[in-house]
Amino acid sequence: MRRRSILGHPVLLVTLALVAVDASAQEARSWLDKMNRAVEELNYQGTFVHVLEGNAETLRIIHRREGGRTSERIESLDGAGREIIRHDNQVQCILPDRRVILLEEPKDLSPLVSALPSYSDEIEPHYALDLHAIARVANRTTQILEIKPRDAFRYGYMLWLDQETAMPLKSQLLDDQGAIVEQILFTSIDFHSQIPAQAIAATIDTTGFTTLRPPESSQLAADIPWRAGKVPGGFKLSVATQSQIAGSEYPVEHLVYSDGLATVSVFIEDPHTRSEVSEGFSKMGSTNAFSLTLRGRKVTAVGEVPRQTVRTIASSLVAE
Amino acid sequence: MTEQFNDQISAFIDDELPDEESAFLLRRFERDADARSRAARYTMIGAALRDELVGSDPEILRRRIAAALTGTAPAAQQRPAARVQWRYFRPVVGVGIAATVAVAAIVGLRAVNFARVGAPGGAATLNAPLQARTPEPPPSYVVPREVSDAPVIAPAVRLTNYVMHHSEYASRLNRLPVHSNVVGAGELLPPVETVPAKRETAGE
Numbered sequence: 001m002r003r004r005s006i007l008g009h010p011v012l013l014v015t016l017a018l019v020a021v022d023a024s025a026q027e028a029r030s031w032l033d034k035m036n037r038a039v040e041e042l043n044y045q046g047t048f049v050h051v052l053e054g055n056a057e058t059l060r061i062i063h064r065r066e067g068g069r070t071s072e073r074i075e076s077l078d079g080a081g082r083e084i085i086r087h088d089n090q091v092q093c094i095l096p097d098r099r100v101i102l103l104e105e106p107k108d109l110s111p112l113v114s115a116l117p118s119y120s121d122e123i124e125p126h127y128a129l130d131l132h133a134i135a136r137v138a139n140r141t142t143q144i145l146e147i148k149p150r151d152a153f154r155y156g157y158m159l160w161l162d163q164e165t166a167m168p169l170k171s172q173l174l175d176d177q178g179a180i181v182e183q184i185l186f187t188s189i190d191f192h193s194q195i196p197a198q199a200i201a202a203t204i205d206t207t208g209f210t211t212l213r214p215p216e217s218s219q220l221a222a223d224i225p226w227r228a229g230k231v232p233g234g235f236k237l238s239v240a241t242q243s244q245i246a247g248s249e250y251p252v253e254h255l256v257y258s259d260g261l262a263t264v265s266v267f268i269e270d271p272h273t274r275s276e277v278s279e280g281f282s283k284m285g286s287t288n289a290f291s292l293t294l295r296g297r298k299v300t301a302v303g304e305v306p307r308q309t310v311r312t313i314a315s316s317l318v319a320e
Numbered sequence: 321m322t323e324q325f326n327d328q329i330s331a332f333i334d335d336e337l338p339d340e341e342s343a344f345l346l347r348r349f350e351r352d353a354d355a356r357s358r359a360a361r362y363t364m365i366g367a368a369l370r371d372e373l374v375g376s377d378p379e380i381l382r383r384r385i386a387a388a389l390t391g392t393a394p395a396a397q398q399r400p401a402a403r404v405q406w407r408y409f410r411p412v413v414g415v416g417i418a419a420t421v422a423v424a425a426i427v428g429l430r431a432v433n434f435a436r437v438g439a440p441g442g443a444a445t446l447n448a449p450l451q452a453r454t455p456e457p458p459p460s461y462v463v464p465r466e467v468s469d470a471p472v473i474a475p476a477v478r479l480t481n482y483v484m485h486h487s488e489y490a491s492r493l494n495r496l497p498v499h500s501n502v503v504g505a506g507e508l509l510p511p512v513e514t515v516p517a518k519r520e521t522a523g524e
Contacts, residue, residue: 035492035493036491036492036493039492039493039496040492050497050500050504052501052504055504057500057504059500059503059504061496074496074499074500074503075503076503076504078504079504082502082503082504083503084499084502084503089488091484091487091488093480093484093502093503102480102481102484104481104484104485104488157493159493168493171493171497173497182497184496184497184500212481238489239489243485245481245482245485246481246484248478248481254485256489258489258491260491261491261493261494262491262494263486263489263490263491263494265482265485265486265489267482267485282479284479284480284483284501284502285497285498285500285501285502285504286497286501287483287486287498287501289479289482289483300479300482302479302482302483302486303486304490304494304497304498
């Protein structure tokens with residue numbers, strides 16, 4: 001009697017295929033985790049090109065990690081030469097073209113928030129992870145990782161992760177049709193064991209600049225009565241708080257929804273605030289926003305998601 | 321520098337500039353360091369967008385200048401030939417200096433001093449500590465903007481504040497693009513005087 005090869009057994013083959021798929025997804029998740037730590041925990045400086053809607057801009061980043069604390073400077077090498085300087089959760093945005101400094105210091109960054117980008121298997125009902133070939137970017141070997149959205153409520157990503165450090169040397173933000181929305185490409189990057197604190201200091205002389213900072217706070221309410229009544233699958237409420245935002249006299253109620261990869265913030269203005277945000281869609285680069293007035297409050301949803309997502313969330317806001 | 325001049329540089333790199341204007345531009349490269357730096361950076365961006373950074377593509381500008389001098393098409397796909405060709409033009413001192421400085425700027429920009437670095441937390445061999453701010457030439461130029469049919473919506477300062485605040489809650493994957501968007505928003509912002517806010521003035 002002829003013996004059947006073990007590989008000829010259909011159940012075994014299916015099982016092996018499933019194990020292989022699971023191992024691949026696990027490896028992809030592992031790459032995401034490594035990337036997540038790399039961008040935060042390594043010391044590096046680099047120049048990158050940011051491409052959006054046919055416009056290209058060159059920027060430089062210096063990222064410093066020392067004693068568990070993170071600081072970072074991003075500067076535009078084009079045009080007005082704007083800078084963003086971050087020391088942990090204090091963020092300073094210097095706008096030399098306006099002679100203005102915007103200061104942000106969210107006081108509500110709880111451990112829950114810092115754990116926001118959890119690349120767990122919870123994202124997989126909404127994104128398909130796939131490892132592709134090895135490629136060269138900026139003269140380094142990279143692993144290509146595709147994160148494909150399973151619906152039109154979120155963007156996808158194609159990431160070229162440095163094989164040694166997992167730093168994303170090239171990333172593309174893709175819509176649900178696979179079209180490139182935005183691209184970031186490092187043209188050079190250096191890693192260092194240490195970066196001196198002064199490397200993060202502003203390069204712009206801000207003498208005479210106007211600083212817009214959040215007002216000294218008052219008691220911020222912990223209970224926010226607002227919730228989005230309709231959110232795309234996978235988006236969960238991560239934060240509900242009152243925030244002080246630079247340029248605002250009154251606290252703003254702030255909700256954050258995340259699907260583990262993309263986040264949407266919903267800002268609900270105090271009724272006394274004279275808002276400058278116009279109704280309807282607006283955007284800043286690939287960050288979409290949608291504003292409307294609900295019960296006398298200006299509501300604005302902001303996120304690195306497609307337009308329909310910010311509109312769906314903002315429009316469904318209800319008071320509990 | 322004017323937008324027209326930016327367009328000229330861009331057209332020169334793409335070999336789309338008429339001969340007379342190319343000659344004018346070459347003369348300007350000789351005496352204008354900013355123009356050379358700008359051209360070098362345009363070349364770098366173009367190469368980056370075409371995924372041509374790997375290899376010796378910083379030579380694109382050098383080949384382009386050489387081609388302009390001889391009236392030949394730039395040998396984009398014939399790198400070794402281009403190098404030989406360039407050797408013959410070295411005696412052309414003025415343009416040579418311009419090209420060299422331009423290429424040096426490009427090479428400097430993409431001087432990838434990569435170290436062998438391990439995964440975070442793992443064993444790694446790193447570059448020496450960065451002792452002081454690298455005295456890189458302050459690159460200052462405006463990228464030529466492509467004409468786009470997409471409507472440009474001017475984001476209000478308020479929106480900038482929202483986006484900045486939101487960025488602190490964005491995933492680490494998305495934070496860099498969000499910050500890049502804010503930094504790159506450029507001249508789209510309306511006057512800040514329209515924003516009611518608590519103000520203070522630095523340096524007072």
